[in-house]
Amino acid sequence: MATLGLRSVRAALVLGTCLSTLAAPAFAQEVDEGEGGAEIIVTGSRIPTIRDQGPSPVTTIDADTIRANGYTSVPELLAAMTQNSGETQSPQSGSSADFTPGAQQVDLRGLGPNHTLVLINGRRIADFPLPYIGRSNFTDISNIPVSLIEKVEILSGAGSAIYGSDAIAGVVNFKMKEKLDGVTLDYRYGMTEHGGGASHRFTATGGWSTDRFNIAGGIEFLDQKPLWAFDRSIQDSTDDNPVNTIARRTFLRYSIDNDSYIDPGAATCANLSSLNGGTTIYTSRPRYGDYDPVIDDYGPGYYCGSKESIGYGTIVSGRRGFNSFGTMSYELSDNAKLFADFQLGISKVKLMYDVTSWAFESSSSSSDNSFYNAFDDTIDDWSRQFTPEETGGLEMQRSKQTTFSITPGVRGIFGAVWDY
16 A cells, blocks of 8 residues: 555656646746745746756846846846856957957857857847857847846756757846837946946837737947057056066067077167057067077077057957847737747947967968078068058957847647647
């Protein structure tokens, strides 16, 4: 009898679990009260769990929190989350700027943006047309208007059992506002503590609804000024480097035969001293000169360089953007609703992560970049960095991207036990 009772209990538990799974709503929808009055929410696995409990609790950021913290964009919001630990908060790094300038990603737990699933209202959005660093697909989050977000739900545990390999690191769901009363206008101006990097954001949201019909939407304009490295005393010169304070090699000739720098002479560098804002100097690097038998070591190698050219890079990219989102729905019955979501984003980004450089490369593209210099009968290797005076100013990389999407559909309850 005891064994039969145990089996009956197990059967009841299994049946209850199956019914709970069938009745579970789509990702990020909330159920007010669960068994015993505890609050139940749906995680990325679509299995209801109690908030802040279980192996993968859900972190929720609502619209009031977003406004109170002054977040101006979705990337800025997610950059503040401890779960977003990857190097993808900005296109400022050289590799991502080369392949996907202007796009910004989310990378939960540092596993790569291709392993974080991004949803809007519980539905997937299209991948960015270019691969991240030329290697993997990802979702651009820079064109989601932050002013229309009702809340953001972050599941930092694996959701691959339900969604596939792109949810190994977790799921981020943006639940957008569906009902708005009247029209709201908002303007925000921001400035960094030590100056530079000013930003302007203007948003307009509004909506209208009846008993069965709802329409809501808004537009957002963003103007983010770039912040340069030379605007900060901690990174405007190689003297700020605690390990290597040697000036950057603006003009360099290297002798292959002697394995040393070819001295250009102080007079040559003096003629170039007006470049890099007047910071180009005649300088040297230890142990890259000719061998000196007196000291039994190599002497300094001389070249024309600048310590301040390290500051010719943006810490924060310049960005001008227009984002919009709209949603409408019509309730056919208590169990079915028609909906359609619209999104349009236009973004122009300007950034400069370093000065443009050049080095001689042979026609065979081999690693040996030396060549015969007929002028002085030597085997040379040349390299240089272009200065702002030569390029007509700081040469910024510019990109423009336009994204749009239309998502129509129907959702509701079928047979009182199945949400679709």
